[in-house]
Amino acid sequence: MEQVLSHLKAQRDAHLKWTRDLCAIPSISTKQEHRADVAKSVQFTHELCEKIGLKSRVMETGGHPLVYAEWTGAPNAPTFLAYGHVDVQPTGDLSLWNADPFEPIVKGDWLICRGSADDKGQVLLYLRAAEAWLKTHGKLPVNMKFLIEAEEEIGSPNLAPFVSKHRDMLAAEAVLISDTGMYKDGYPTLTIGTRGLVYKEVLVSGPTVDLHSGTHGGVIPNPTNVIARLVASLHDADGKVTVKDFYKNVVDASAEERKRLAELPFNEREYLDSLGPNTMPAGEKGWTTQERRSCRPTLDCNGIFGGFMQPGANTIIPAKAGAKISMRLVPNQNAEKIAAAFDETIRERCPKGVKLEIHSHGSADAYVTPIDSPVLKAAERALQDAYGQKPALIREGGSLPILPMFQRELGAPSILLGFASPHCNAHGPNEKAFIPDLDRGAETIARLFQLLAK
Amino acid sequence: MEQVLSHLKAQRDAHLKWTRDLCAIPSISTKQEHRADVAKSVQFTHELCEKIGLKSRVMETGGHPLVYAEWTGAPNAPTFLAYGHVDVQPTGDLSLWNADPFEPIVKGDWLICRGSADDKGQVLLYLRAAEAWLKTHGKLPVNMKFLIEAEEEIGSPNLAPFVSKHRDMLAAEAVLISDTGMYKDGYPTLTIGTRGLVYKEVLVSGPTVDLHSGTHGGVIPNPTNVIARLVASLHDADGKVTVKDFYKNVVDASAEERKRLAELPFNEREYLDSLGPNTMPAGEKGWTTQERRSCRPTLDCNGIFGGFMQPGANTIIPAKAGAKISMRLVPNQNAEKIAAAFDETIRERCPKGVKLEIHSHGSADAYVTPIDSPVLKAAERALQDAYGQKPALIREGGSLPILPMFQRELGAPSILLGFASPHCNAHGPNEKAFIPDLDRGAETIARLFQLLAK
Numbered sequence: 016m017e018q019v020l021s022h023l024k025a026q027r028d029a030h031l032k033w034t035r036d037l038c039a040i041p042s043i044s045t046k047q048e049h050r051a052d053v054a055k056s057v058q059f060t061h062e063l064c065e066k067i068g069l070k071s072r073v074m075e076t077g078g079h080p081l082v083y084a085e086w087t088g089a090p091n092a093p094t095f096l097a098y099g100h101v102d103v104q105p106t107g108d109l110s111l112w113n114a115d116p117f118e119p120i121v122k123g124d125w126l127i128c129r130g131s132a133d134d135k136g137q138v139l140l141y142l143r144a145a146e147a148w149l150k151t152h153g154k155l156p157v158n159m160k161f162l163i164e165a166e167e168e169i170g171s172p173n174l175a176p177f178v179s180k181h182r183d184m185l186a187a188e189a190v191l192i193s194d195t196g197m198y199k200d201g202y203p204t205l206t207i208g209t210r211g212l213v214y215k216e217v218l219v220s221g222p223t224v225d226l227h228s229g230t231h232g233g234v235i236p237n238p239t240n241v242i243a244r245l246v247a248s249l250h251d252a253d254g255k256v257t258v259k260d261f262y263k264n265v266v267d268a269s270a271e272e273r274k275r276l277a278e279l280p281f282n283e284r285e286y287l288d289s290l291g292p293n294t295m296p297a298g299e300k301g302w303t304t305q306e307r308r309s310c311r312p313t314l315d316c317n318g319i320f321g322g323f324m325q326p327g328a329n330t331i332i333p334a335k336a337g338a339k340i341s342m343r344l345v346p347n348q349n350a351e352k353i354a355a356a357f358d359e360t361i362r363e364r365c366p367k368g369v370k371l372e373i374h375s376h377g378s379a380d381a382y383v384t385p386i387d388s389p390v391l392k393a394a395e396r397a398l399q400d401a402y403g404q405k406p407a408l409i410r411e412g413g414s415l416p417i418l419p420m421f422q423r424e425l426g427a428p429s430i431l432l433g434f435a436s437p438h439c440n441a442h443g444p445n446e447k448a449f450i451p452d453l454d455r456g457a458e459t460i461a462r463l464f465q466l467l468a469k
Numbered sequence: 470m471e472q473v474l475s476h477l478k479a480q481r482d483a484h485l486k487w488t489r490d491l492c493a494i495p496s497i498s499t500k501q502e503h504r505a506d507v508a509k510s511v512q513f514t515h516e517l518c519e520k521i522g523l524k525s526r527v528m529e530t531g532g533h534p535l536v537y538a539e540w541t542g543a544p545n546a547p548t549f550l551a552y553g554h555v556d557v558q559p560t561g562d563l564s565l566w567n568a569d570p571f572e573p574i575v576k577g578d579w580l581i582c583r584g585s586a587d588d589k590g591q592v593l594l595y596l597r598a599a600e601a602w603l604k605t606h607g608k609l610p611v612n613m614k615f616l617i618e619a620e621e622e623i624g625s626p627n628l629a630p631f632v633s634k635h636r637d638m639l640a641a642e643a644v645l646i647s648d649t650g651m652y653k654d655g656y657p658t659l660t661i662g663t664r665g666l667v668y669k670e671v672l673v674s675g676p677t678v679d680l681h682s683g684t685h686g687g688v689i690p691n692p693t694n695v696i697a698r699l700v701a702s703l704h705d706a707d708g709k710v711t712v713k714d715f716y717k718n719v720v721d722a723s724a725e726e727r728k729r730l731a732e733l734p735f736n737e738r739e740y741l742d743s744l745g746p747n748t749m750p751a752g753e754k755g756w757t758t759q760e761r762r763s764c765r766p767t768l769d770c771n772g773i774f775g776g777f778m779q780p781g782a783n784t785i786i787p788a789k790a791g792a793k794i795s796m797r798l799v800p801n802q803n804a805e806k807i808a809a810a811f812d813e814t815i816r817e818r819c820p821k822g823v824k825l826e827i828h829s830h831g832s833a834d835a836y837v838t839p840i841d842s843p844v845l846k847a848a849e850r851a852l853q854d855a856y857g858q859k860p861a862l863i864r865e866g867g868s869l870p871i872l873p874m875f876q877r878e879l880g881a882p883s884i885l886l887g888f889a890s891p892h893c894n895a896h897g898p899n900e901k902a903f904i905p906d907l908d909r910g911a912e913t914i915a916r917l918f919q920l921l922a923k
Contacts, residue, residue: 045781105783107679169782196684210683214782222745225561227896229664229867230650232797233767234758235744236751240704240770243792246694247701290689291676291788295822297690304688313687316694317785318776323793327499328623328668328830329559330795330867331771331896334745338697339777341784343686368749376782413683413784442681442785 018151019461023143027454030143031126033063034453035119037101037135038128044079044102044169053079053165056101056135060163063139067146069161076173081164083184086145086155092468094158095390096187096427098417099138099194100167103130104442111444124450131448132439137193138163140434140453144460156468160187167194170214170377171417178424189390190421191463193456195433196441198279198407200449203398203459205391206431208310208410209418211344211381213354214317217245217361218372220335225322228330236368238336239321246316246338248364254299256314256342259356266347268310268410276305279407289438309410313343339376343412350378379416384428390467394430397463401455432459472605473915477597481908484597485580487517488907489573491555491589492582498533498556498623507533507619510555510589514617517593521600523615530627535618537638540599540609546922548612549844550641550881552871553592553648554621557584558896565898578904585902586893591647592617594888594907598914610922614641621648624668624831625871632878643844644875645917647910649887650895652733652861654903657852657913659845660885662764662864663872665798665835667808668771671699671815672826674789679776682784690822692790693775700770700792702818708753710768710796713810720801722764722864730759733861743892763864767797793830797866804832833870838882844921848884851917855909886913 042056043049057073057080064071064084071084079102087094106116106129114120119128126136141161148155162185164174178185195206221238251257283304287294298307321336323329342357344350358373365371384391398406418429434456435441436449496510497503511527511534518525518538525538533556560570560583568574573582580590595615602609616639618628632639649660675692705711737758741748752761761767775790777783796811798804812827819825838845852860872883888910889895890903
């Protein structure tokens with residue numbers, strides 16, 4: 016192990032360059048015009064896998080391609096699957112970035128660029144650890160498979176069919192994933208649950224064209240007013256989501272889990288201040304801020320649009336309007352049923368005289384890792400050894416749609432070792448990764464390979 | 470009069486070319502980048518005034534310049550002021566236009582382009598009539614002043630100070646305006662009332678940057694949800710506007726006016742179908758469709774925006790959101806008071822934890838022309854002579870913010886002779902004018918000049 020750790024230390028800068036080079040590729044999977052960039056990020060990853068001594072290939076999925084790589088030279092050792100993704104979210108408003116999102120910058124201990132935290136910086140930790148073992152021992156302590164896709168940010172539409180089709184190739188005792196965050200900066204963290212997701216787009220159209228709001232105002236339904244009413248109707252005065260039967264199957268977090276969560280260090284005022292000036296808590300009454308963001312289901316509008324959106328004034332009854340609305344789900348809420356209930360709720364509430372369309376942008380169930388899994392215990396140990404501190408076990412508010420899918424298709428639980436800072440601002444401007452955590456992450460994975468061999 | 474009418478007929482094509490040339494200038498006053506085009510449209514109008522024999526000059530206003538022209542060679546005759554504007558609304562979504570909005574097209578009897586109806590096509594009727602009199606008689610039957618501005622579509626912010634400053638220059642018995650529509654195609658129409666306007670923009674900002682909706686969803690106020698709730702709160706279940714004291718000072722239309730309105734030919738189903746497929750009536754309960762669009766106050770969202778508005782999905786808590794909201798007012802609602810009540814209502818309803826800004830994009834009181842005005846009677850006669858039909862007296866749902874201002878500053882009532890088709894789609898795509906109505910409009914104005922001399 017000493018040799019492996021020395022090697023990781025010596026290769027620190029070279030390994031960081033892998034991340035910088037990968038992050039420089041604007042592989043925004045949600046945007047058609049970045050299709051070639053997404054393919055480029057996959058090719059880069061494939062070549063890196065080959066370079067460090069894995070058997071690797073780029074495989075088609077029907078959508079963006081993915082990388083499958085493996086090292087299976089330990090016939091008597093168990094086999095694990097590492098999963099990650101090399102596609103990224105759109106940049107959003109570029110004026111909010113301090114630099115080009117795709118020109119990685121190192122500022123102090125931080126690597127700043129799109130993908131540094133989610134997930135390029137983290138997925139490469141597995142390749143850093145594998146390279147260290149292969150360079151120093153010529154082999155790994157366990158058999159490792161690597162599945163690195165490029166459609167996570169659009170909901171992994173082709174991953175489930177791919178995994179289903181390649182069950183034998185991908186067979187593993189557990190799936191290792193680093194695509195989550197740390198509880199606090201420097202606080203080693205295992206995520207034992209993620210929320211599910213249902214993402215919908217509601218479009219309302221009324222008059223054939225934008226109309227003069229003087230000549231026709233007050234006469235027919237106005238699509239922007241209708242969309243506002245529909246979105247507003249989705250919460251009641253207590254912040255509860257009003258989608259039909261939304262809470263019906265929710266399994267509440269246990270008293271024990273709520274107690275452990277409450278015991279973790281947490282300064283609510285500091286947290287709120289980190290999001291913006293004078294931020295106040297909001298949301299479902301009866302649950303703490305920590306609970307609302309992890310083990311409670313939520314509904315948020317992610318975008319709303321319609322009519323005249325530029326500076327100035329234009330007096331129109333807009334022809335159409337829309338909203339993007341996503342729901343975060345918790346264990347036992349069935350994403351398909353919630354999606355159907357959402358559609359039904361909107362259809363019931365939409366007034367006559369407008370045309371309603373509801374589109375889906377992906378859905379996924381929530382997931383919980385069995386707390387007694389031996390692989391989870393090994394991961395806990397690896398983190399403790401690398402950080403010198405017992406890790407937090409938390410639930411993540413975000414979604415990893417592929418966790419319940421891996422359980423279903425491979426019968427394998429997922430172990431989530433997260434190394435993204437709580438301030439990494441994934442999906443937002445100036446996304447960043449704390450470089451010492453990337454280093455400790457690589458060490459953790461290298462240690463985990465050995466612990467899993469036992 | 471015969472000579473004047475013959476001249477108008479002979480010059481029909483030449484006069485139409487004036488309109489086409491003026492409409493070819495993209496004088497969008499709301500857009501900074503079209504500032505030079507707006508100035509060009511003013512210059513064009515000035516040169517046309519000079520060419521036909523008026524004394525004309527371009528005058529500064531502090532904003533876009535305007536044209537003032539006059540012919541005052543009839544010392545014993547009364548003096549009237551013709552008002553119009555040569556700026557236009559933005560084009561909106563260009564893909565909805567069948568051709569370039571600023572390349573005027575004649576298709577059958579229609580002139581299709583931005584400004585053909587509102588108001589370039591109509592304001593030029595006064596110059597056509599003046600030219601016909603001056604060319605055939607060397608003089609006009611009355612003294613005429615012409616005030617043609619280029620800021621109407623942004624609420625005429627500099628017109629009131631200008632008129633106030635030039636009261637003597639502009640002094641007139643009444644103001645003649647053609648910037649309204651016809652009750653039905655071919656139905657001569659005098660508009661005896663216009664609605665007032667208060668145009669507001671509400672901006673809500675929350676987190677400093679867009680946040681990951683998984684990590685932070687359910688914790689703090691989401692600006693897009695907040696803006697939806699604010700907009701939705703502005704109507705109750707009966708379609709009444711809930712702005713504080715909104716209806717307090719409303720003077721309802723008289724029973725006589727409602728009766729006359731109800732007697733006009735109106736096919737509601739046909740009207741609704743003309744706006745879009747399967748359109749249903751909506752709005753304030755207790756009033757007919759005709760009343761809701763003319764003599765009732767309304768509130769409409771003209772645009773709503775925030776967060777991720779492009780195709781695809783982005784799971785964010787948006788940093789900010791906004792809405793453009795305009796209210797149409799009726800006689801005795803004071804625009805300033807309504808504007809203040811709107812601000813107060815929004816401030817009261819906006820939840821803590823977001824930053825709220827409210828901006829104004831202009832306001833104007835409603836206006837009613839005294840029904841016993843002799844100038845109104847003369848206009849009724851001119852229309853009857855030109856069309857062979859008694860004109861409808863209606864209220865227009867749109868706003869002409871300058872009408873109460875002319876009354877206040879010049880003590881002059883406004884007479885609204887409208888020649889825009891109900892299908893002209895002013896402010897929308899494929900705006901158009903019915904050329905025979907432009908011809909009859911020019912004839913009406915030429916006849917009116919004579920009738921006003923008596």
